Amino acid sequence: MTSIDTDETGLGPGWVRACPTSDIDIDTAFIVDVKPPVAVYHIEDGFYATDDTCSHAESSLADGYIEEGWVECELHYAKFNIKTGAVMAPPANRPIGTYPVQIVDDIVYVDLSEHRGCAIAALRP
Amino acid sequence: MTVSSIAIVGASLTGTRAAEALRSQGYDGAIHLIGGESHEPYERPPLSKRVLLESTAHADLALRQEWDSLALDLITDEHVVELDTPGRRVVMQSGREVIADRVLLATGGAARDLQAPGERLTGVHSVRDLEDAHALRAELHAAENVVIIGNGFIGLEVAASARACGANVTVVSLTRIPMERSLGARWGTLIGRRHEREGVVMRTGVGIAELHGTSRVTAVALDDGTVLPADLVIVGVGMTPRTELAEQIGLTVAGGIVVDALGATSNPAIFAAGDVAVQPAWRGEGLVRYESFHNAEQQGAAVAAAMLGCPAPVREVPWFWSDQFDMNIQVTGEVQSEAEIILRGDPDSDAFSAFHVSDGRLVGAFAINQGRDVRGAMSLIAADVAVSTEALADPSVDLRRLARSSR
Ligand SMILES: Cc1cc2nc3c(=O)[nH]c(=O)nc-3n(C[C@H](O)[C@H](O)[C@H](O)COP(=O)(O)OP(=O)(O)OC[C@H]3O[C@@H](n4cnc5c(N)ncnc54)[C@H](O)[C@@H]3O)c2cc1C
Ligand code: FES
Numbered sequence: 016m017t018s019i020d021t022d023e024t025g026l027g028p029g030w031v032r033a034c035p036t037s038d039i040d041i042d043t044a045f046i047v048d049v050k051p052p053v054a055v056y057h058i059e060d061g062f063y064a065t066d067d068t069c070s071h072a073e074s075s076l077a078d079g080y081i082e083e084g085w086v087e088c089e090l091h092y093a094k095f096n097i098k099t100g101a102v103m104a105p106p107a108n109r110p111i112g113t114y115p116v117q118i119v120d121d122i123v124y125v126d127l128s129e130h131r132g133c134a135i136a137a138l139r140p
Numbered sequence: 141m142t143v144s145s146i147a148i149v150g151a152s153l154t155g156t157r158a159a160e161a162l163r164s165q166g167y168d169g170a171i172h173l174i175g176g177e178s179h180e181p182y183e184r185p186p187l188s189k190r191v192l193l194e195s196t197a198h199a200d201l202a203l204r205q206e207w208d209s210l211a212l213d214l215i216t217d218e219h220v221v222e223l224d225t226p227g228r229r230v231v232m233q234s235g236r237e238v239i240a241d242r243v244l245l246a247t248g249g250a251a252r253d254l255q256a257p258g259e260r261l262t263g264v265h266s267v268r269d270l271e272d273a274h275a276l277r278a279e280l281h282a283a284e285n286v287v288i289i290g291n292g293f294i295g296l297e298v299a300a301s302a303r304a305c306g307a308n309v310t311v312v313s314l315t316r317i318p319m320e321r322s323l324g325a326r327w328g329t330l331i332g333r334r335h336e337r338e339g340v341v342m343r344t345g346v347g348i349a350e351l352h353g354t355s356r357v358t359a360v361a362l363d364d365g366t367v368l369p370a371d372l373v374i375v376g377v378g379m380t381p382r383t384e385l386a387e388q389i390g391l392t393v394a395g396g397i398v399v400d401a402l403g404a405t406s407n408p409a410i411f412a413a414g415d416v417a418v419q420p421a422w423r424g425e426g427l428v429r430y431e432s433f434h435n436a437e438q439q440g441a442a443v444a445a446a447m448l449g450c451p452a453p454v455r456e457v458p459w460f461w462s463d464q465f466d467m468n469i470q471v472t473g474e475v476q477s478e479a480e481i482i483l484r485g486d487p488d489s490d491a492f493s494a495f496h497v498s499d500g501r502l503v504g505a506f507a508i509n510q511g512r513d514v515r516g517a518m519s520l521i522a523a524d525v526a527v528s529t530e531a532l533a534d535p536s537v538d539l540r541r542l543a544r545s546s547r
């Protein structure tokens with residue numbers, strides 16, 4: 016289990032190792048097993064991270080369909096912008112949080128302390 | 141005629157989507173969104189599911205987080221009681237009125253009455269709005285014997301919620317196959333079996349004689365003589381479209397307000413969309429009332445374009461979902477015919493999908509916990525291209541990418 020208090024990665028507290036870049040094909044996502052889970056996406060212009068849990072009814076967004084920088088939840092087809100977390104299609108009514116990502120030596124790292132945007136983590140403890 | 145004021149009667153999904161689409165089409169005139177409920181617009185699907193199990197605030201269900209950017213006149217808790225078409229007046233119960241060049245009727249429907257003696261006893265519920273769901277929730281958690289009347293999607297969703305609360309649940313229905321209207325015989329039967337596996341007793345092909353009880357319901361008497369003990373009864377026998385206003389002004393009504401594919405009625409200033417509307421079927425002949433979230437959104441957007449005289453958005457393939465137990469059930473297109481069905485996965489397992497093929501083309505899809513496949517199928521059906529049965533059966537083929545590459 017990753018902890019966000021210690022500086023295990025050497026990148027600063029909050030940074031956790033997600034996976035090697037080669038583990039995530041283009042237009043797919045990887046789930047970082049933290050609470051709440053985080054999805055790391057590989058899209059055309061790089062790697063991005065958001066909350067994995069759909070803000071509508073708790074489905075995993077990493078299982079969703081990814082195209083042109085958005086992810087569509089497979090349960091009721093809410094759509095989110097992967098870079099901003101903004102809702103692009105209902106039935107979700109709240110954005111999802113996003114996180115900074117860094118690549119060091121072909122490994123993807125995510126900064127869990129830098130949760131940006133609407134905090135579903137706070138709403139759903 | 142230039143349109144400078146639009147009234148939308150019914151502030152729910154269709155009305156909200158229409159208002160949003162009016163703005164995104166560039167319309168900057170007045171929009172009066174008038175709703176009979178005391179809440180701002182919210183989504184109904186959780187009412188038969190999450191709202192019954194957890195305490196859910198209205199804000200969680202709100203269709204929008206903020207309204208200011210739409211710059212509209214949102215009027216809640218007001219019933220429109222009269223449309224004076226020559227005077228363009230939309231008159232509300234309180235006497236308040238607005239003037240409108242175009243009126244959209246997005247009045248949805250009301251839960252249909254059972255029409256059996258005893259249906260007004262306490263402990264007898266239906267689920268159409270947030271108050272209904274809260275009232276049912278208040279009693280559901282203590283209920284021992286729950287009888288659900290009707291095996292359509294709302295009946296089955298409530299059955300699953302009631303089982304999750306630990307009650308003994310019996311579903312009684314005249315129709316033999318659950319959810320047959322939306323799922324067809326094969327998949328409806330499969331869903332019925334899943335309910336039995338979860339401990340729901342399914343009594344099909346039998347009607348209700350009466351509900352017993354003095355002030356509170358105590359039992360349900362079936363017309364085959366069986367008496368089922370019940371401390372809670374939920375009536376889920378469909379909905380009656382709210383067509384009063386349309387009838388008042390002489391619009392054509394046939395099981396809903398009859399409209400064309402864009403929501404136009406026989407009066408050029410009046411439009412209708414969503415659950416209240418009967419429209420040309422997506423494919424083939426005939427008029428259909430689609431009762432789904434997706435239709436409300438689609439038709440809400442299409443009718444906005446029609447009211448402004450803008451080109452209509454492309455009509456999407458019909459899609460519907462229902463969540464029951466741990467099943468996310470999805471269906472798209474036509475799944476009524478059993479002509480050729482290609483399976484992807486095992487129908488006895490927790491997740492699989494099925495594709496209905498006609499003349500080498502995909503016409504419909506059904507899935508449990510495989511929403512991705514249904515989404516892909518929607519694109520393939522829309523593209524109307526020949527699809528190989530091997531690709532459909534192969535779980536490693538992403539159907540949406542296939543549809544994209546065939547464009
Ligand atoms: C319990 C439940 C569960 C559902 N689950 C699903 C699901 O899982 N999947 C799915 O695809 N669909 C589902 N649906 C269907 C979906 O919610 C409806 O298709 C959708 O709500 C239709 O939207 P609408 O705006 O056309 O009508 P409604 O949502 O019915 O709204 C009509 C509104 O008009 C108002 N109104 C009526 N008359 C007047 C008047 N004269 N003056 C002012 N206001 C008026 C009403 O008060 C109401 O607020 C479900 C529906 C219910 C009830
Ligand atoms: S859970 Fe994601 S759209 Fe409903």
